[in-house]
Amino acid sequence: xxxxxxxxxxxxxxxxxxxxxxxxxxxxxxxxxxxxxxxxxxxxxxxxxxxxxxxxxxxxxxxxxxxxxxxxxxxxxxxxxxxxxxxxxxxxxxxxxxxxxxxxxxxxxxxxxxxxxxxxxxxxxxxxxxxxxxxxxxxxxxxxxxxxxxxxxxxxxxxxxxxxxxxxxxxxxxxxxxxxxxxxxxxxxxxxxxxxxxxxxxxxxxxxxxxxxxxxxxxxxxxxxxxxxxxxxxxxxxxxxxxxxxxxxxxxxxxxxxxxxxxxxxxxxxxxxxxxxxxxxxxxxxxxxxxxxxxxxxxxxxxxxxxxxxxxxxxxxxxxxxxxxxxxxxxxxxxxxxxxxxxxxxxxxxxxxxxxxxxxxxxxxxxxxxxxxxxxxxxxxxxxxxxxxxxxxxxxxxxxxxxxxxxxxxxxxxxxxxxxxxxxxxxxxxxxxxxxxxxxxxxxxxxxxxxxxxxxxxxxxxxxxxxxxxxxx
Amino acid sequence: xxxxxxxxxxxxxxxxxxxxxxxxxxxxxxxxxxxxxxxxxxxxxxxxxxxxxxxxxxxxxxxxxxxxxxxxxxxxxxxxxxxxxxxxxxxxxxxxxxxxxxxxxxxxxxxxxxxxxxxxxxxxxxxxxxxxxxx
Numbered sequence: 001x002x003x004x005x006x007x008x009x010x011x012x013x014x015x016x017x018x019x020x021x022x023x024x025x026x027x028x029x030x031x032x033x034x035x036x037x038x039x040x041x042x043x044x045x046x047x048x049x050x051x052x053x054x055x056x057x058x059x060x061x062x063x064x065x066x067x068x069x070x071x072x073x074x075x076x077x078x079x080x081x082x083x084x085x086x087x088x089x090x091x092x093x094x095x096x097x098x099x100x101x102x103x104x105x106x107x108x109x110x111x112x113x114x115x116x117x118x119x120x121x122x123x124x125x126x127x128x129x130x131x132x133x134x135x136x137x138x139x140x141x142x143x144x145x146x147x148x149x150x151x152x153x154x155x156x157x158x159x160x161x162x163x164x165x166x167x168x169x170x171x172x173x174x175x176x177x178x179x180x181x182x183x184x185x186x187x188x189x190x191x192x193x194x195x196x197x198x199x200x201x202x203x204x205x206x207x208x209x210x211x212x213x214x215x216x217x218x219x220x221x222x223x224x225x226x227x228x229x230x231x232x233x234x235x236x237x238x239x240x241x242x243x244x245x246x247x248x249x250x251x252x253x254x255x256x257x258x259x260x261x262x263x264x265x266x267x268x269x270x271x272x273x274x275x276x277x278x279x280x281x282x283x284x285x286x287x288x289x290x291x292x293x294x295x296x297x298x299x300x301x302x303x304x305x306x307x308x309x310x311x312x313x314x315x316x317x318x319x320x321x322x323x324x325x326x327x328x329x330x331x332x333x334x335x336x337x338x339x340x341x342x343x344x345x346x347x348x349x350x351x352x353x354x355x356x357x358x359x360x361x362x363x364x365x366x367x368x369x370x371x372x373x374x375x376x377x378x379x380x381x382x383x384x385x386x387x388x389x390x391x392x393x394x395x396x397x398x399x400x401x402x403x404x405x406x407x408x409x410x411x412x413x414x415x416x417x418x419x420x421x422x423x424x425x426x427x428x429x430x431x432x433x434x435x436x437x438x439x440x441x442x443x444x445x446x447x448x449x450x451x452x453x454x455x456x457x458x459x460x461x462x463x464x465x466x467x468x469x470x471x472x473x
Numbered sequence: 474x475x476x477x478x479x480x481x482x483x484x485x486x487x488x489x490x491x492x493x494x495x496x497x498x499x500x501x502x503x504x505x506x507x508x509x510x511x512x513x514x515x516x517x518x519x520x521x522x523x524x525x526x527x528x529x530x531x532x533x534x535x536x537x538x539x540x541x542x543x544x545x546x547x548x549x550x551x552x553x554x555x556x557x558x559x560x561x562x563x564x565x566x567x568x569x570x571x572x573x574x575x576x577x578x579x580x581x582x583x584x585x586x587x588x589x590x591x592x593x594x595x596x597x598x599x600x601x602x603x604x605x606x607x608x
Contacts, residue, residue, distance in 0.1 A: 241532060248527050248558055251587075255558040256485035258588035266591050268492050287588075 029222075030100040033143060034087050037107055041080045048073030048118075062177040068121030072114045079110045104143050108136055108152060112159040120163035123177045125186050130160040130200060137208050141215045153208040160204070161197045168193050239302075247298050254291045258284055289424055296428040299359070300411065303435035313351050315466040318382055318389055319344045321354070325361045326380050333369045333378065340365070344382035348389045350460040352440050360436040361391070363429040364456050368395035370422050371454070389460040396453040397421075405448065409434040417450070475602055476500045478519035480507060480538065481556065482528050486587060490523065493591045499598075506530070507538040514548050521601055524581070526557040543580035552601040553581040556589065 052069040054060060087103055115132045122129040133156040140152035166172035168187045176183045186192050261284035263269055265277065272280065326342045333340050368378040372395045381392040400408060404415040412427040419425070433456075437444050441461055448454040477499050481487050487503045494501045502517055504510070507528055514522065522542070526535035535555060542548045583597050 244532060245527075248532075251558045252483060252486075255587035256483060256489070259486060259489035262588060262591055263489055263492055268496055268591070 030104070030143070031087075033139075034083070034100055034103055034107070037104065037139075038080055038084055038087070041076050041083075041107075041111075044114075045073045045076035045080065048076065064121055064177050068117055072117055075110070075114055079107075083107055101144070108140060109155070111136055112155060116159040116162055119160060120172070120175055121177075123175065123183065124164040124167060125183050125196065126176060126178050133157075133160045133204065134207050137204055138211045141208065141211045146212055146216070149212060150208060153204050157201045157204045160200055164193065164197065243298055243302055247295065250294045250298075251291050254287045254294075258287045258291070261287065293426050293428075296426050296432065300428050300432050300435065303356075303432060303439065313353055315349050315463060316352050316354055316357065318348045318350055318357075318391065318460070320347075321357055322361060322380060322382055322391065325358060325365055329362070329365045329369060332366065333372075336369070336372075337375045338369050338372050338378060339376075340369075340378045340380060342380045345384055347465065348382060348384040349463050349465050350389050350440070351463050352460070356436045356439065360433050360440075360458070361393075363433050364393045364458075367429060368393050368397070368454070368456075370425070371395060371399075371418060372397035384462060387462055389462045391458045391460070392455060394453065394455045399450040399452050399454055400446075400448040401450050405446070408446070474498055474500050475520040476502065476517065477521050477523060477598070478514065478517055479503045479523045480505075480510065480535075481523070481525035482506060483525070486525070486556075486589075490589065490594070493589075493594060494598075497595055507534045510538045511541055511545055511548060514542065514551065515545075519551060521598060522551055522553045524553050524555055526555060539581050552583075554597060554601060555581040555584045556587060557584075558587040 048069040051064070052066040052073065055062075055064040055066045055069065083103060083106070087100070090100065090103070112133070115129070115136075118132065119129045137149070137153045137156050140149040143149070144152065163172060163175075164186070167174055167183070168190075174180060174183055174187065186196055261280055264272060264280045265284065322344065323342060326340050330340050365378065365380060372378060376396050379392070379394040381390075381394075383390045383392070398417050398421050401415055401417060404413075407413045408415070409430050410427075411431040414425055414427040434444070437458060443459045445457040445459070446454065447457075477494055479487050479490050479494075479501060481490075481503070482505050484505075487505070491501045491503065502519065504513055524535050524539060526533060528534035531537060535557070539553055539555065542551070542553065582601050585593060585597055
């Protein structure tokens with residue numbers, strides 16, 4: 001038995017992954033960053049609780065009052081839950097980009113209050129806790145424009161030095177975890193306090209400047225990407241419209257010819273000799289073939305240049321989709337007394353484009369019928385496996401010669417035994433199947449034995465049943 | 474005798490449809506564009522409208538015309554049979570069938586694809602003009 005496997009990654013361009021370009025990239029990026037920030041804050045809260053636990057252990061070499069990390073931990077837990085709920089609530093709203101910026105601003109402000117408290121708890125000049133502020137300065141250059149991130153750096157400087165300044169003025173009790181003499185030295189001397197506060201400010205400013213320079217170039221790149229995506233979207237719309245118009249312009253004349261053929265055939269123009277009737281029917285058949293061929297060529301070219309907006313992927317239930325396809329093709333099969341058996345298990349969901357999957361299954365089932373012997377049987381099976389949905393289409397027909405197995409997905413290729421068995425065919429059906437499978441990230445396996453039959457197996461990535469928005473057809 | 478209005482920019486399609494319909498005792502009137510369609514329909518008062526989708530000035534002119542007619546209290550009762558050469562299910566732009574007909578998306582009563590099989594056309598028209606009573 002000859003085998004061939006077509007995998008999405010094996011082609012010259014990989015359609016295995018579904019493009020997920022959002023309408024507004026900036027909003028999407030902000031949204032992702034908020035979630036990342038929220039996730040990090042859960043870890044930070046856990047770290048605070050762990051810190052509180054460690055400080056309460058006997059014989060620790062420092063003296064941090066457990067109430068501070070506990071307060072910060074609970075503060076983070078409460079505010080983070082709040083931000084989580086707000087962000088979730090805003091996820092489906094319009095103009096959410098602006099709301100996301102405000103949420104991030106408040107998140108950073110909350111963190112600064114927490115970091116300030118930790119700085120005080122850990123000793124203002126004894127530990128490098130103030131470096132926690134640096135992470136926020138770096139992150140804010142990613143979130144915001146230069147001026148906004150500079151303001152965040154200024155905020156960080158204020159909050160980082162606030163405990164020291166308050167201790168200096170005597171408005172806050174001196175707090176030291178190792179040796180209070182260093183703190184007393186800094187707090188007791190105004191020039192030293194100024195130098196210390198200025199040094200921290202300088203450190204923050206340099207950090208902001210360096211990171212800002214890097215993110216500036218990244219932002220320019222991001223802008224270029226957005227511009228390119230928008231351009232591609234515009235091109236896509238233009239291409240769709242041109243394709244639609246071209247399809248119409250090419251098909252309409254044949255539709256008109258066929259309409260007249262129907263009139264002649266059905267006697268609307270009076271009695272026609274039998275021989276002329278046969279000729280008219282042949283004209284009609286060739287018109288229909290040409291019309292189909294035009295559609296296939298345009299469709300294939302569309303599939304190959306498919307980008308972004310046309311990929312309208314939705315959760316789809318394969319069982320119902322296949323059932324409809326089997327039902328429609330059973331009529332075609334019945335003309336040559338070919339039966340289609342359809343077996344399927346529980347509902348199996350995949351993410352895909354309904355119209356494209358129809359094309360894929362329709363082509364494979366139609367091929368199975370076309371290349372079966374009369375009175376034959378075609379089996380269509382849908383099986384749900386671990387993370388996979390497997391569709392199998394088996395015929396007991398003419399099969400594919402071993403030497404041609406590698407060419408069956410090539411455009412316009414038809415093996416000699418196929419041409420002998422069925423004269424008319426474009427040789428584009430399997431090329432469309434290949435492209436459609438690739439854009440769905442599906443893997444095709446083909447096994448065939450000449451004069452015994454062929455099995456096409458298509459493995460899709462299975463998804464769980466959607467709560468809403470899925471379609472059974 | 475039922476009156477049918479054909480709205481299509483393709484003369485040959487209008488001609489072939491007219492031959493079929495007139496041979497089956499329908500009174501046929503044709504309009505080659507969708508301009509002032511509501512006024513035209515109100516004047517002619519057809520029992521059924523056969524409407525093309527694509528027109529030279531608007532690739533989806535048929536949809537727009539159907540929506541306009543559906544908004545009119547006086548005209549919305551007239552059944553519309555949508556007709557187009559572009560409706561392969563595989564086509565990405567007009568991927569629809571009868572199942573897709575809805576008041577919002579496509580306020581029409583039925584859809585058929587060009588070229589029109591005379592028997593299918595007559596059957597559809599009969600269904601629309603004399604819908605089976607629903608319980």
